[in-house]
Amino acid sequence: MEVFGLLYYHYGVILCLALIFHAIVTKLAANKKFCPRRLPSGPWQLPIIGSLHHLLRGLPHHTMRDLSARHGPMMQLRICEHAVVVVSSAEAAREIFQGHDAAFEQRPSSPGIDDVYAGHNKMGVLFSPYGEHWRLLRRVLVTELLSARRVQAFRRLRQEEAAHLVSSVVSTPPGQLVNVDKALAEFVAESAVRAIFGDMLPDRAAFLRMMRHGTAISSLFDLRDLFPSSRLVRMLPRSQRMRRHRQEVTRLIDDILRHHEERKKAEDAEGEQEQEQEQEHDMIDVLLRIQNDSCTRLSLTPGVINSLAMVLNLTSEIVQHSYIRLFDKQSNVPQPFIGLQAYAYVVMGARA
Template sequence: CYICFISIHHNRIMVRGPYIEPLFDLLQVCAVRARLSLTFALPHMEYFTLPYYYHFGLCLFLSILFHGVLRATAKQPRLRLPPGPWQLPIIGSLHHLLRGLPHRTMRDLSLRHGPLMMLRVCERVAIVVSSAEAAREIYRGNEAAFSERLTSPGIDELYRHGQGIVFAPYGDHWRLLRRILMMELLSARRVEAFRRIREEEAARLVSTIQATSSPSDGRLVNIDERLDEFMTDSAVRAIFGDRLPDRGAFLKIVKQGVGLSSLFDLRDLFPSSRLARLLPRSGKAERQRQETFRLMDNILKTREERRMGREGDDEQDMVDVLLRIQKQGNTRVSLSDGVIRALLTDVFAAALDTTTTILQWAMAELMINPRVMRRVQSEADYVLAGHATVQEASLKSMQYLKVVIKETLRLHPPASLFPRVCVQDCKIQGYDVPRGATMLTNTWAISRDPKYWNEPEKFMPERFECDGVADFRGLDFEFTPFGVGRRICPGIDFAYANIEIALASLIYHFDWELPPRVDPKEIDMTEVFGATVRRKAELFLRPIPRVPL
């Protein structure tokens, strides 16, 4: 009877009817109770006790009844689901995904099963999109059905007292935060206002490397660590107006939150299971939430006091903007302190994780490809000749630097998979996509598809110098490193400005050498999958000053 229950549960997505779910829930309870009765009876040889007969008989009766309902509904047209790999009971396709990194494994599976492929991970149904044509049909013709983000019980705990924008349900709350980000916090005017901060932090990055390096001793610099520090200080000053006195604690708690938001547990894999919901929780999410709120409360209190003591209404940072909107109170949705905390945390975590990842991949690719490094340095010498530091106004003329960044985004999109939740039944490329399924757009696979890119595995920035090549603003579905549609990243301009000035500063002020006896082709480019796809090994280089500050 329990095996019958599992089999029905495994295939219940095929079934339609108003009485299926209530009947299934009742069958689940009885099957679990029958299993528990048998488990406790076996050690004592109590095979014929009344509770066992009662639970067994009731489970058998309901199984037969459920089978009759299935036969009655069998005449209904069955769903034409996308093809997929073979599945196991209970865990479904999970064993296929354990063979390597998810985005690579899904790409390999899609080569056999097609650009629209169905995977079943325990109770979750996922539709993997691996072609630009399928992505275009989804996000241009059916985007309203795929406007929800994938959430989990752990994420809900992190945002219990205030929902940020990343995991907010599609509705008035999300629209308000989106409008605030696009019109106020991350608009072109606001990004331009942060220009002085970026230039100062880029000069500080160069100064730090210059002070810790000496051509005579050959000391190596952890370039990944330096880029992390640059992006942290640049984002902190733009968001909070100044460097934080407890920056280390704040960074630690934000990175822990990013890690927790990308993890899944049994409650995610078996959402209908009462047993999974009864499992004890670790309490990490609750401690994370309390610590984040404590730090944010201190920051908001300090900023409010500073703003009250400042003459005029000029706004210097994002916190000031949010406090002004909160004070006006003319929005349809309340902008509470909890919402402000969650929104600021989302902005900071996204800016830090995404931008730093792209910078680290770019430096690694330049070291592997000396020809590209020489050409971009020649361009920097020509455009920035006579400049003591890199100024953003001059970067507009560095066209080859721009295509280097684009090629890095193509080969190493920071988020390789974009998950959405289907909120209504729809058809994509002739296949039925059921309500509740998770839609995974494999950006990494699409940006390396030979159908759209010549020599896709090769780092070749020159491909973007041709007219008509795809751009990353979300209109060309073969190249969407920042997402697409309504949920596209609102901080593209903010991230790109920081990437450009940091990379230009490192290239203009230094020559870079690998450690002794290390060949460029031996650089470890192994990926680590998480909230973003980072390099597993850190990059150590020897800087040689070429244009000192």
């Protein structure tokens, strides 16, 4: 028995040594084949969270400035599961976007943004991968939806909304303050919604509240942005709320698309002899016309039209904040706006 036990012991030792030798040889072979990437230096990291603790000391752009002054114009950060390279010099940024633009063509995304704005397999213009589909969507935006001819076609709509804005300001009782931010927000939102959806939106106020809610929840902190591979994080209630919001917006825009298609069929059935461009009352009509065009190479599915409509409505919020910022500058430095103010008084007096 002792002989057999000693024999098994020797066999076990030989097997362990063989496994260790195989692991060492495999590791050495992998190191020879693998060429490590030359990454820039960066601040020290902690397990799991990486460099996240460095970004919690203050405002992110101030923290990035301080870290770049210490580690150079290019530095590496690891934020939980994401490894990023931060570029903080004009020369390096010019080299990236002019000399190596194809290597940095992919757009950053996050699970929260995907739940609210992307969806539909990321086929929207804002978050779709760079390629033929994205170039065709961009061409549709530039040449069809946001062209000079299309902007001129909606001039009457903007004039109506501007006249409504001026009349609401004129009708304000003397001595009562006017909420300029709210008035400008309503002006931009109404103009954008009418240009995109026309008069087929039953409750504009509810739709605008829904879009503002989506923008708010997509900009909040989301653990899925830091740990996208974690199944436990995906089960959080906030993730479910984002999905429900996207489903509500999708259902509403699908109803609008159906109403537009029914109106188009009714106009065709009446045998109107108008030109096709004159029948396009809003941007949804333009997208439906492109969808039905057999010559186009772009497949505008309802999901893609949904994403385009949401992106167009999102740009209205950017314009809204630009207007508000302009009036804030006017209150701080009023001299450049004296001529504009005099012109506004003349127009308001003529309209009154």
